[in-house]
Amino acid sequence: MDPVYFLLLFPLLPALVLLAVRNDRVRTAVVWASALIVAGASVWMAGRYYTSEYSLFDTHAWVGTAMSALKTLFAIAVAIYAIRRRRFWIVLIVAAQEALSLWFEFSPAVRVEEPLNLFADKLAIAMVLIVGVVGGLIAIYSLGYMRTYHRHHPELKDRRPLFYSVVFVFLSAMFGIVLSNNLQWMYFFWEVTTLCSFLLIGYTRTEEAKRNAERALGFNLLGGLAFVGAIVYEGLTMGTVDLRKLLVYGASGYDVLVPVLLLSFAGMVKSAQLPFSSWLLGAMVAPTPTSALLHSSTMVKAGVFLLLKLAPVLAGHASGTMVVLVGGITFLVGSIVAITHSDAKNVLAYSTVANLGLIVACAGVGTSEAVWAGFLLTIFHAVAKSLMFLSVGTIEHSLGSRDIEDMHGLLVKWPAMAITIAIGIAGMFLAPFGMLISKWAAMKAFIDSRNVVIVLLLVFGSSATLFFWVKWLGKIVAVLSHIEPVHKEASLDEGTALAVLAGATSLMCVLFPVVSSYLIEPYLFGVFGPAATGAIIAQSNITVMTMMLGMVVVIPAALYLFMHGRKETIVPTYLAGANTRDDRYFVDAHQEPRRVFLSNWYMTGFFQPERLLRWSGVASILTMLTVAAIAVGGLLR
Amino acid sequence: MNVNAFLAAYGVRILSAALYVLLAPLFGGLLAGVDRRITARMQGRKGPPLLQPFYDVAKLFEKRRVSVNKLQNFFVVLFLVFLVFTGALFFAGGDLLLFIFAFTLAALFFISAAYAANSPYSAIGAERELLQMMAYEPMVLLTAVGFYMATGSFQVGDILFAKGPAVASIPALFLGFCYVLTFKFRKSPFDLSTSHHGHQEIVKGITTEFSGSSLALIEIAHWYEATFLIAFVALFFVWGGNPWSVLLGLGVALVVYFLEILIDNTFARVKWQLAIQSAWIVAGTTGFLNLLVLTLVQGGAGWLS
Amino acid sequence: MAFLKRSPWMIHYDGSSCNGCDIEVLACLTPVYDVERFGIVNTGNPKHADIFLLTGAVNEQNREVVRNIYDQMPEPKVVVAVGICATSGGIFRECYNILGGADKVLPVDVYVPGCAARPESIIDGVVKALAVLEEKRRALPPRARRGRRAEASAQGGNA
């Protein structure tokens, strides 16, 4: 069997099986086996189609029909649910979407040539690897997590069969998105991921969860509507629904502004750009593995994946300018708003929004350099951010809180978790670690694109990024003088996933030149031809960074060995002379011991996140409207 | 590559970096001594001996070592090592952006040391230091961008041999950089996290919990830091590998340092809100205007390249 | 070598003085007396300090604070009692809450009498203290500086 078909179809098997399994042992076995198979298959697929230049797959016509039948079923189900919940705006969107896509498919007036259905380039291969490996690890992690979750929340109904089933359906759909070249297929998978996201956000079925799930559903359906619009427009004007043809037409001077604009819009909603970011924040009510899988490492990446594919036609066009500005604004605002939050998941969510914004901006710039940066960012972010989310999940179960303030002194309380988180944090913003390299490349690409505004957005945004990551790190490394024991809730499943991801995050820092030359550069060469830039970071700098990486590893280790045996004279901290014998307390004005409480800065009054989000949302909408007006003006003419 | 070829290619760079590593403490310490004397004169005092900073550091090594925990000393050593590395990168003619990132990493270790101490005063000092970093970082990055656009390269080694002084293309960025230099030198009105003057509301801020040799290492690190900051200012004025231009740059940098001392003695510390607001506004306006004009003038590639 | 006496950093604490001596201590820093000539810095942080200038007769409330500050100064260190209050309790000696001088709580090395102590005599006292400081430095076993002597600090520490 072909690995591509295997990837698309195999996950549906565990999805079905797990729906029926109630026994935890059996479920654990099935999930472990299936996750390993999926991860293995993704590696198999990558190996199999790495060398073949174009990898094309044709299928039978009935597949398309089956897809539209399924899609209609979903639409009806969503509509019924929305009517029951009196969310009529969702009904409207679904109806519009369905009417448009059914008309397009079955109207005799529409003639489109048979498109290429599936297609795998290096970008798709990278995404397949991310989805397969990271997705598999997250599925394994969730076994331990969900067990504890239900032990801690006896009031919630155990819907784990549905949970795992949806997770595997999602994996299949995600493979579908990244491998489709037929836009109608991609649209089908796109909608399936929306639905999976909806089901997983609403997992607990509390009122809050339902409301947030509906918002995510509504927004993403809106993006889906734009997607259908793009398909219809492309079908009617160009007689094709082929993504690559669209790019080819765009490159050869055809006016593809309208479909590109609509697809970009769909991509930006999916990757939670302003003003649609709120759905991703709402999605944080879902169990943490969901946030890791759908809302940081894979599903939201579908949006940037599409945008990166569109990058060559975005470069230097009005639609590209829009994408750059919206992405840049989202990066800056997301980073600043992350400062004002103390809930770890919210910080991660805003940081995800911000990083997606950066990738979106890279796609919008659309030069070879920028796509290089965006591509690398996508990979690094998927690995490092899922590590962060999963760590927070385990810590939440052990400390009973996911507030960053409660992670005070984690290094003393639970060194293994603290180091895992520290690796994640370092991977997110520090030289010589992963994300920084891509940010650096992004910066060079932005400068070379001669767009001063985006350069400014980037430098201010990354300064804000620095603040919230370092203060988090600071909380963790604080050394408590007296340890209050932690009840550690880390199962084997969780530990395995965390260890592998932490290893992968560290390894990526060393191996990124390999990733660059084996995945990114061939892809760029395929898209941009000989004009594609090779390594953006000069070899000399890579050498220096490798040195730094060595120093970061070797010096602390050496110092540790050197200082370890040495006896230090340990003294209490300075508390203005009002010390008790215990650093956790000082003597207050009544001569009573009082607890010392150290808090990070959130500066909510200074940054006013609500106002900031509102106005930046307005700015994004205005940007989109301006470009939309240009497009409509072009149509009328 | 054999040894001779390697030396031919990198010899000057390695030599310059090595000289920096050896001589920077001397220069930085003297600069601090001059600073203290000028400050004293400005206040109508006589001031300490010129070599006072060296006495201070030597004294600190004579003290008995005590610490709040082991981790803080660990981070302090890392801070010093990476700061020296940062400076060496600059003097070896390395990449400006990489230099800035390495600087950030070093600063992070310093901040972590203060967080690790887990004391109220050092924690608030760490938080303020972090705020200062957030305040000056955009300006510093924009300056690097300016250098790149003006000379066509991020490499200090190439900038030294540019066809004209960078300051001619990026005068506004130069002024903006001087503005945030006050943060970097930890001088009033932006000495929020710690200051050389005693008796303040957060005791000694970020350095409160360090004593003896740890504090000495921090002082030495600051000397290294001051040295490469002075060199950074000088870089604005250097072109064509001309030694006179290096002297000119050094002269201007010392004048800038003198102005920093003057400002230190004439301004009271501002609140953090004003510190970050003003730094971001300065960075935003000078950065935007200067880079925009540069882009418009150049159209294509950098005209100094 | 003896750098300690070229760079004495001090901390000044008001142990229930009338504030008269404190003003004189601060006067030492002004241009007229300029103690920074001798490398003296008023740090305000016991962990950085070598000399403890204590004014006032110390009362029940602040005896622990005085003790804490002293304990947090890394060795070698000296205590200078400034003013007659710190020396012997002075006019507050008979008060119900007064302990009667710095040496009731700390091992004082130099007494600077006067009400208030004049800046000249304070500087004189500090210079005398430097000699004591040097003696203590010599007495300190060299390995202790490297922290190998692992005895817990006087306060019990928090190891």
Ligand code: SF4
């Ligand atoms: S000695 Fe005199 S001036 Fe000094 S504190 Fe006592 S009463 Fe006040």
